[in-house]
Each structure stands twice: as C-alpha cells, then as structure tokens.
Amino acid sequence: xxxxxxxxxxxxxxxxxxxxxxxxxxxxxxxxxxxxxxxxxxxxxxxxxxxxxxxxxxxxxxxxxxxxxxxxxxxxxxxxxxxxxxxxxxxxxxxxxxxxxxxxxxxxxxxxxxxxxxxxxxxxxxxxxxxxxxxxxxxxxxxxxxxxxxxxxxxxxxxxxxxxxxxxxxxxxxxxxxxxxxxxxxxxxxxxxxxxxxxxxxx
Amino acid sequence: xxxxxxxxxxxxxxxxxxxxxxxxxxxxxxxxxxxxxxxxxxxxxxxxxxxxxxxxxxxxxxxxxxxxxxxxxxxxxxxxxxxxxxxxxxxxxxxxxxxxxxxxxxxxxxxxxxxxxxxxxxxxxxxxxxxxxxxxxxxxxxxxxxxxxxxxxxxxxxxxxxxxxxxxxxxxxxxxxxxxxxxxxxxxxxxxxxxxxxxxxxx
DNA sequence: GTCTATAACATGATAGAC
DNA sequence: GTCTATCATGTTATAGAC
Numbered sequence: 001x002x003x004x005x006x007x008x009x010x011x012x013x014x015x016x017x018x019x020x021x022x023x024x025x026x027x028x029x030x031x032x033x034x035x036x037x038x039x040x041x042x043x044x045x046x047x048x049x050x051x052x053x054x055x056x057x058x059x060x061x062x063x064x065x066x067x068x069x070x071x072x073x074x075x076x077x078x079x080x081x082x083x084x085x086x087x088x089x090x091x092x093x094x095x096x097x098x099x100x101x102x103x104x105x106x107x108x109x110x111x112x113x114x115x116x117x118x119x120x121x122x123x124x125x126x127x128x129x130x131x132x133x134x135x136x137x138x139x140x141x142x143x144x145x146x147x148x149x150x151x152x153x154x155x156x157x158x159x160x161x162x163x164x165x166x167x168x169x170x171x172x173x174x175x176x177x178x179x180x181x182x183x184x185x186x187x188x189x190x191x192x193x194x195x196x197x198x199x200x201x202x203x
Numbered sequence: 204x205x206x207x208x209x210x211x212x213x214x215x216x217x218x219x220x221x222x223x224x225x226x227x228x229x230x231x232x233x234x235x236x237x238x239x240x241x242x243x244x245x246x247x248x249x250x251x252x253x254x255x256x257x258x259x260x261x262x263x264x265x266x267x268x269x270x271x272x273x274x275x276x277x278x279x280x281x282x283x284x285x286x287x288x289x290x291x292x293x294x295x296x297x298x299x300x301x302x303x304x305x306x307x308x309x310x311x312x313x314x315x316x317x318x319x320x321x322x323x324x325x326x327x328x329x330x331x332x333x334x335x336x337x338x339x340x341x342x343x344x345x346x347x348x349x350x351x352x353x354x355x356x357x358x359x360x361x362x363x364x365x366x367x368x369x370x371x372x373x374x375x376x377x378x379x380x381x382x383x384x385x386x387x388x389x390x391x392x393x394x395x396x397x398x399x400x401x402x403x404x405x406x
Numbered sequence: 407g408t409c410t411a412t413a414a415c416a417t418g419a420t421a422g423a424c
Numbered sequence: 425g426t427c428t429a430t431c432a433t434g435t436t437a438t439a440g441a442c
Contacts, residue, residue: 003425021309024227027417040420041426049418102305106224141403145394147368153403156366163362166328166354191348199402200344200356206407230435243437244408252436 007045009035015056019096023053023103054112057100058119064092065123072127078135079197082157085128086189089161091182098162128154141197160192210248212238218259222299226256226306257315260303261322267295268326275330281338282400285360288331289392292364294385301365331357344400363395 013034017026028049032039046052071084089097104116132150135141143149148156165188176184216237220229231252235242249255274287292300307319335353338344346352351359368391379387 006425022227022305024225025309028419029417037425038427039418040428043419044425099305102225102302106228135403139405142405144398144403145390148394152368155368156363156398159362159366160359162365163359165350166358187348191351195347195359195402196398197402197404199398199400199404200338200347201400201402202342202345203406209407231437232435240407241409243410243439246437247407250437 006035006037010037010042010045010052011056011059014052015060016095018053018056018103019099022099023107028052050108050112053103053108054116057104057116060097061116061119061123065127068124068127072130078131078138078140079193081131082128082193082196083190085131086157086161086193087186089158090185090189093161124158125151125154128157157193157196160196163192209238209240213240213245213248213255214259214262217255218263219298221256221259221306222302225302226310231255253311253315256306256311257319260307260319263300264322264326268330271327271330275333281334281341281343282396284334285331285396285399286393288334289360289364289396290389292361293388293392296364297388327361328354328357331360360396360399363399366395 010031014026014031017031017034020026028042029039031052032042042052046055067088068085071081071088074081074084076084100120104113104120108116129150132141132153136143136150141153175181213234217229217234220234220237223229231245232242234255235245245255249258270291271288274284274291277284277287279287303323307316307323311319332353335344335356339346339353344356378384
C-alpha cells in the first residue's frame with residue numbers, strides 16, 4: 001500500500017471515529033488499530049493528534065463546499081434549494097458533523113480553531129447564505145430582526161437541522177431500511193424548510 | 204463545613220465545569236481543587252465520577268422543572284409563555300446545558316443514560332410541550348407534518364435556541380454589560396419565538 | 407471528613423531498529 | 425514505512441492513617 005493510500009485510510013477512519021465520539025474520546029491507538037497499524041505509525045503521517053483532526057476536518061469541509069456551491073447555483077426557487085441543502089446536511093450529519101463545532105471551540109488550540117472556523121465559514125455558511133440573500137433581495141423573505149441577515153439565517157437553519165423526531169430517543173430504535181430512511185429524510189428536510197419559511201401559525 | 208454544605212459545593216462546582224467543558228474533559232482532580240479538597244475526598248460523597256455527573260444533572264433538571272412548570276401555568280398567550288421559556292433557556296444555556304445531551308448519549312453507561320433521559324423528558328420536554336399542546340388544541344398553531352405534535356415541536360424549539368448570532372463567532376467579543384446582555388437575550392428570545400410562529404415569509 | 411500514598415491503567419508522543 | 429519498546433503524564437479509584 002502506498003504512502004498516499006495509507007494517509008487516506010487514516011483520514012477516513014479518523015473522520016468516522018471523530019464524528020461518532022468527538023476529538024477527546026477517540027484515542028490515536030483506536031484509529032491506528034482500525035487501520036491495521038500500530039499507534040506510532042500514525043506519527044509518520046501526522047505530527048500530532050490535533051494536526052490529524054484538523055486535516056480530517058479540512059478534508060471533510062472541502063467535500064461539502066463543492067456540493068453546497070453546486071446546490072446554491074441551481075436555477076430553482078429559494079425553497080427548493082434550501083430543501084436540497086437541508087437534505088444533504090441531514091444525510092451528512094448522520095455521519096457526524098454535529099460534533100465538529102463542539103470540538104473546534106472546546107478542544108483545539110487557538111491557531112487550529114481559527115483555521116477551522118474560517119474553513120467552516122467558507123465551506124458551509126457562505127454557500128447557504130447566498131441562497132438566503134437571494135430570497136431577501138427578491139422580497140420573498142423578511143429579516144426577522146435587526147441584523148439577522150443571510151449569514152445569521154444560515155446559522156439558524158443549521159441549528160434547526162439538528163432536530164430529530166422524538167422517536168429516535170426511544171432505546172429500541174427498530175430502524176427502517178436504508179432506502180426508506182432516505183425518503184424519510186427527504187420528507188423531514190422539506191418539513192423543516194417549510195416550517196422555517198411559513199411558521200407554525202396557519203396562514 | 205458540614206457534610207451537606209460540602210456536597211452542595213461539589214455539585215455546584217462540578218456543574219459549572221461539566222457545562223463548560225463536558226464530562227470527559229473535566230477531571231475529578233480539577234473539581235476537587237476548585238473546591239479546596241484533594242481528589243480522593245470527592246469519593247466520600249460520590250462513588251464514581253459518573254455518579255457525580257448524574258447527581259449534577261438531576262439537581263439541575265429539578266431546578267429547571269419548577270421554573271418551566273410555573274411558566275407553563277401562567278395565564279398568558281401561547282406566544283408570551285413560549286417567549287418566557289425561550290428567555291429562561293437562553294439564560295441557562297449561557298451557563299451550559301448544551302453539553303448535556305452530548306454527554307448523556309456518548310459518555311454515559313446505559314443505566315445512567317436512561318435515568319437522565321427520563322429526567323430530562325419530565326423536567327424540560329413535558330412542561331413546554333403542554334404549552335404547544337394548548338396552542339394546537341385552540342387552532343392557533345398547526346402541525347407542520349404528520350406526527351409532529353407538541354413533544355416534537357418542543358424538541359424543535361430547543362434546537363432553535365442553540366442558535367447564536369454570528370457576532371459571537373468573532374474572537375474579539377467585546378461583551379456588553381450584564382444588564383444590557385439580559386435585554387439583548389430577551390429580544391433574542393422574542394425574535395426566535397416569533398420566527399417559529401410566523402416564519403420567514405412576509406404575511 | 408479529609409488527608410497521603412499509591413495502584414492500575416490509558417493517553418500522546420519519541421527513540422531507534424529494520 | 426512500520427515496528428517494538430518506552431517515557432512522561434494524567435486518569436479514576438482504593439487503602440489506610442488521623
């Protein structure tokens with residue numbers, strides 16, 4: 001196996017674990033074991049655990065940016081594009097992503113934090129904010145409070161997407177088939193965007 | 204200092220740290236130090252670190268339940284009561300609480316998890332859900348999707364409340380005075396509830 | 407009720423052979 | 425490029441004196 005392949009294997013394995021359990025809860029040994037390596041071998045590819053974490057996040061964010069940019073540029077209504085964004089992010093966050101902000105703020109040094117904050121902003125906030133900005137400019141949407149423009153609406157949408165129906169809280173969790181799951185997610189994405197646009201009060 | 208006083212000191216100190224940094228990131232030594240005790244002294248009051256964490260959470264949740272129950276029973280409109288709930292939760296989460304669900308799901312054993320989930324449901328979900336249920340029954344609110352009744356709307360509101368304006372992201376953070384801060388929070392609470400009820404589209 | 411001392415273990419990281 | 429061996433440190437928790 002070549003150097004580059006091993007590096008990718010480490011990145012993907014680490015990504016899965018970090019997303020599942022967070023920075024602190026995942027040891028370098030566990031990552032190495034899952035890759036079929038010993039723990040010191042990791043240090044041939046990444047100087048520190050924090051460097052590995054940053055690399056994982058940058059890798060993930062660059063992938064998300066290309067998808068979100070593409071969605072933002074589609075010739076569809078604001079609502080349609082927001083629903084696509086919501087579905088994509090719901091699918092991603094099944095693989096994690098929720099943990100990210102937590103770790104960025106609480107476990108990383110200031111240098112790594114600033115770098116990741118910037119990458120996060122460019123990859124996730126800006127593309128989605130451009131959709132909101134369009135809606136605001138066209139008068140389709142209103143700013144709900146002073147200063148709550150496109151960027152802040154994006155943050156709000158991201159928080160809204162953390163919501164999962166209460167059924168997921170029960171411990172049994174007889175999960176449906178994957179294909180069915182995806183349809184449910186799409187329905188869920190539409191519901192949340194619809195709620196954000198129209199509110200809970202009857203019109 | 205009596206036994207009971209020391210126990211309360213430990214609970215309050217541990218609560219602050221757990222809320223700030225999460226279960227895993229806070230060592231028993233750090234808690235003990237901040238209480239002016241040595242680390243083994245903690246074990247006179249709590250058998251394990253996990254027991255301490257559970258006690259902290261139960262303590263916190265019981266305090267929140269009494270406040271939320273009281274708000275739910277006020278003779279005000281649904282919107283007014285939801286705004287009060289939102290303001291209260293925003294103030295609390297400044298002190299933490301956000302970390303809770305993360306740790307409950309990811310760091311605790313199944314027994315502790317089930318106990319805390321149940322306490323969380325009773326203390327936070329049910330009181331707020333009763334307000335939503337009233338609004339739904341009166342026809343003031345609509346269910347945005349099949350199965351998305353009062354309980355699920357409560358989960359949704361809780362996620363909405365995690366949102367903070369983007370200004371908090373900048374590293375400078377010249378924070379305003381405490382009194383001013385509280386007024387800003389009240390404004391913020393009103394905005395979020397208003398948005399949830401009326402949506403982003405002009406009416 | 408709190409201490410000192412310490413067990414038992416996991417962690418991130420380094421040294422150096424191959 | 426990956427290994428074995430190991431260091432230094434931090435962790436939860438226990439034993440036993442006072």
